[in-house]
Amino acid sequence: MKSSxxxxxxxxxxxxxxxxxxxxxxxxxxxxxxxxxxxKIVDITHEIEPQAVEDAAFVxxxxxxxxxxxxxxxxxxxxxxxxxxxxxxxKSQGHYFVAPDNGILSYVLKEPFYAVCIENERYFLRKxxxxxxxxxxxxxxxxxxxxIEINEFGSPAKDIKVFKTLYDTEKSDDKIVGKIVYxxxxxxxxxxxxxxxxxxxxxxxxxxxLPVVSFYSQYPHKPxxxxxxxxxxxxxxxxxxxxxxxxxxKKQTVEAFLDG
Amino acid sequence: MKSSxxxxxxxxxxxxxxxxxxxxxxxxxxxxxxxxxxxKIVDITHEIEPQAVEDAAFVxxxxxxxxxxxxxxxxxxxxxxxxxxxxxxxKSQGHYFVAPDNGILSYVLKEPFYAVCIENERYFLRKxxxxxxxxxxxxxxxxxxxxIEINEFGSPAKDIKVFKTLYDTEKSDDKIVGKIVYxxxxxxxxxxxxxxxxxxxxxxxxxxxLPVVSFYSQYPHKPxxxxxxxxxxxxxxxxxxxxxxxxxxKKQTVEAFLDG
Amino acid sequence: MKSSxxxxxxxxxxxxxxxxxxxxxxxxxxxxxxxxxxxKIVDITHEIEPQAVEDAAFVxxxxxxxxxxxxxxxxxxxxxxxxxxxxxxxKSQGHYFVAPDNGILSYVLKEPFYAVCIENERYFLRKxxxxxxxxxxxxxxxxxxxxIEINEFGSPAKDIKVFKTLYDTEKSDDKIVGKIVYxxxxxxxxxxxxxxxxxxxxxxxxxxxLPVVSFYSQYPHKPxxxxxxxxxxxxxxxxxxxxxxxxxxKKQTVEAFLDG
Numbered sequence: 001m002k003s004s005x006x007x008x009x010x011x012x013x014x015x016x017x018x019x020x021x022x023x024x025x026x027x028x029x030x031x032x033x034x035x036x037x038x039x040k041i042v043d044i045t046h047e048i049e050p051q052a053v054e055d056a057a058f059v060x061x062x063x064x065x066x067x068x069x070x071x072x073x074x075x076x077x078x079x080x081x082x083x084x085x086x087x088x089x090x091k092s093q094g095h096y097f098v099a100p101d102n103g104i105l106s107y108v109l110k111e112p113f114y115a116v117c118i119e120n121e122r123y124f125l126r127k128x129x130x131x132x133x134x135x136x137x138x139x140x141x142x143x144x145x146x147x148i149e150i151n152e153f154g155s156p157a158k159d160i161k162v163f164k165t166l167y168d169t170e171k172s173d174d175k176i177v178g179k180i181v182y183x184x185x186x187x188x189x190x191x192x193x194x195x196x197x198x199x200x201x202x203x204x205x206x207x208x209x210l211p212v213v214s215f216y217s218q219y220p221h222k223p224x225x226x227x228x229x230x231x232x233x234x235x236x237x238x239x240x241x242x243x244x245x246x247x248x249x250k251k252q253t254v255e256a257f258l259d260g
Numbered sequence: 261m262k263s264s265x266x267x268x269x270x271x272x273x274x275x276x277x278x279x280x281x282x283x284x285x286x287x288x289x290x291x292x293x294x295x296x297x298x299x300k301i302v303d304i305t306h307e308i309e310p311q312a313v314e315d316a317a318f319v320x321x322x323x324x325x326x327x328x329x330x331x332x333x334x335x336x337x338x339x340x341x342x343x344x345x346x347x348x349x350x351k352s353q354g355h356y357f358v359a360p361d362n363g364i365l366s367y368v369l370k371e372p373f374y375a376v377c378i379e380n381e382r383y384f385l386r387k388x389x390x391x392x393x394x395x396x397x398x399x400x401x402x403x404x405x406x407x408i409e410i411n412e413f414g415s416p417a418k419d420i421k422v423f424k425t426l427y428d429t430e431k432s433d434d435k436i437v438g439k440i441v442y443x444x445x446x447x448x449x450x451x452x453x454x455x456x457x458x459x460x461x462x463x464x465x466x467x468x469x470l471p472v473v474s475f476y477s478q479y480p481h482k483p484x485x486x487x488x489x490x491x492x493x494x495x496x497x498x499x500x501x502x503x504x505x506x507x508x509x510k511k512q513t514v515e516a517f518l519d520g
Numbered sequence: 521m522k523s524s525x526x527x528x529x530x531x532x533x534x535x536x537x538x539x540x541x542x543x544x545x546x547x548x549x550x551x552x553x554x555x556x557x558x559x560k561i562v563d564i565t566h567e568i569e570p571q572a573v574e575d576a577a578f579v580x581x582x583x584x585x586x587x588x589x590x591x592x593x594x595x596x597x598x599x600x601x602x603x604x605x606x607x608x609x610x611k612s613q614g615h616y617f618v619a620p621d622n623g624i625l626s627y628v629l630k631e632p633f634y635a636v637c638i639e640n641e642r643y644f645l646r647k648x649x650x651x652x653x654x655x656x657x658x659x660x661x662x663x664x665x666x667x668i669e670i671n672e673f674g675s676p677a678k679d680i681k682v683f684k685t686l687y688d689t690e691k692s693d694d695k696i697v698g699k700i701v702y703x704x705x706x707x708x709x710x711x712x713x714x715x716x717x718x719x720x721x722x723x724x725x726x727x728x729x730l731p732v733v734s735f736y737s738q739y740p741h742k743p744x745x746x747x748x749x750x751x752x753x754x755x756x757x758x759x760x761x762x763x764x765x766x767x768x769x770k771k772q773t774v775e776a777f778l779d780g
Binding site for chain 2: 018024030080081083
Binding site: 009015040045047048059065066067068226228241 | 571654
């Protein structure tokens with residue numbers, strides 16, 4: 001039938017801290033394709049720093065909505081694997097998420113969403129104390145992509161763990177105070193400050209006052225900030241590396257001055 | 261016809277030491293898709309350390325069986341490329357393997373298996389002294405995925421090179437002595453010791469006695485061991501890096517003490 | 521219809537300096553698959569050094585022709601993003617290229633080729649000062665893969681920027697003088713010297729005279745050169761790393777001595 005065929009060719013994305021040198025990611029893909037040969041597997045990233053659940057939450061938030069509705073996103077940065085932490089399937093914003101309950105889904109949950117605990121071992125590859133990415137999350141997502149109904153996997157989930165870092169800003173009449181939440185491969189430091197239409201000409205980081213410009217090459221070789229393509233203030237050095245030059249780190253305070 | 265269509269959409273996995281920065285992996289994929297546009301190419305890894313054939317053999321062993329039967333696995337860590345070393349297609353355990361004859365297939369060969377030498381230049385992209393991954397192995401695998409019969413590629417192969425490291429353990433009444441065979445991205449050190457149902461409470465590595473626990477987060481911040489999801493004893497530090505903290509290296513001796 | 525179906529399952533390759541740890545590459549893939557769910561996305565590499573446009577031009581040149589004709593190649597190493605630099609679609613040698621006009625297409629342009637400026641914002645995800653890889657190049661390529669005619673995207677492009685490094689050699693009766701243009705993950709240094717049938721027995725790099733051999737393992741543990749599988753002279757150390765041992769760098773002069 002047409003509809004089930006469409007369903008079974010669903011996109012399944014992967015986001016982990018497994019890196020690419022080991023067999024882990026290949027094993028997950030093998031498990032998925034053994035269950036649903038028509039799944040379209042797309043890597044978001046496997047280079048999250050080991051156990052950096054907050055980074056993973058941010059990257060997932062930045063990525064999922066570019067995929068078609070109905071996509072299934074597996075997110076496994078899972079330091080507590082094997083413990084009593086819950087495993088979840090969540091439907092939110094038209095997308096499905098399959099992940100441990102450790103905050104990794106913080107920024108993709110939007111009311112009304114629906115969440116179940118992954119409990120039905122019938123859909124596991126095996127019980128697994130050390131690698132549920134392969135043994136629990138991958139097969140669950142693969143069966144979900146084949147059209148198994150979400151309630152088949154377990155009972156409704158409550159009290160999902162969430163971080164609030166991305167929303168942790170202080171707004172006053174003349175400024176927004178936030179912090180660096182992510183540093184990318186170019187050494188650009190992304191903050192949690194979203195001007196949302198407000199005009200900002202300058203920011204302050206570590207006693208430095210930086211101008212806010214429109215695009216990178218507009219301000220060569222010296223530190224500056226832009227409103228990036230996702231709406232966040234981002235600190236950069238064009239043709240340089242802001243993280244290294246300014247010793248930037250996650251959680252450092254940033255002040256954005258609103259225009260008079 | 262239905263069956264040949266199914267055949268031509270076969271999975272082809274890639275395992276190399278080519279890394280991802282250079283054109284090598286993309287070239288292999290281009291060659292495969294030019295021959296069989298319906299091939300489903302899946303990366304196992306390209307981050308094997310340069311020329312580390314034993315690591316590649318271990319990762320292939322850990323990975324291939326998670327893929328559907330009939331999958332074709334290209335494994336190219338090939339320091340002797342251009343020399344007289346043989347090139348192989350092997351059918352073993354329902355899977356196909358396309359690789360140089362240098363030990364990389366050590367742990368996937370299981371009697372009865374069938375092996376041929378890759379000799380038929382009709383299926384090569386070109387003769388190639390420096391990059392047979394692209395010029396010999398990729399096109400051979402692609403033609404194999406299109407249904408070309410295995411004997412078309414060459415004559416039966418004998419005396420395939422094998423490592424025995426993974427089986428090199430000493431078992432006595434009170435312990436199993438083995439060694440570290442692989443270290444993963446988390447710094448976890450995987451040994452070649454498989455308890456296979458026997459109860460093990462402690463192991464010894466470099467004069468340290470470590471407890472064997474059930475899952476990582478059960479034993480935070482201090483070194484310990486688990487039976488990992490593939491059945492091997494694995495040394496770890498939860499939320500830490502055992503390799504760095506304990507200076508672990510491949511080939512170091514590990515003793516596992518059997519319970520009374 | 522069969523032909524449009526074939527068209528919409530076109531290969532789209534990606535070549536960037538975005539690396540794999542951040543959301544950038546996943547976002548591009550999401551954008552492409554949202555427009556054309558049947559696109560077959562293949563990574564060439566995302567590990568070009570940040571802003572190394574010349575490296576990207578070389579890797580693209582080495583890679584594209586292994587893919588089937590009609591493939592679409594997105595190449596985004598784009599330090600000037602947001603400035604007035606043009607964005608291009610080029611049809612050359614039966615392939616399509618989607619890239620900024622900064623020299624990255626230098627070595628794939630071959631007369632007669634056809635180029636247009638990407639101007640039609642109807643096919644953009646959004647206007648974007650900082651990430652046109654996702655917001656301009658990915659959606660343009662995806663629409664192109666769906667059969668949108670090349671002239672729909674903008675007006676013909678003139679004065680495309682090109683590097684000439686790859687052709688910058690001096691040939692005399694007894695030698696060819698060129699330079700190192702690329703260093704691969706094994707530490708092999710690839711030069712821009714193509715013997716093209718001429719016999720070369722020795723090369724000179726940094727006062728060292730090296731023999732030219734037929735394949736790597738023929739000359740173990742000491743520096744030597746081969747004609748590599750793309751026809752360029754390449755300096756290597758078998759089971760070693762020539763870049764590190766000889767302190768090789770891009771742009772260093774290499775002399776190849778023609779046989780008497």
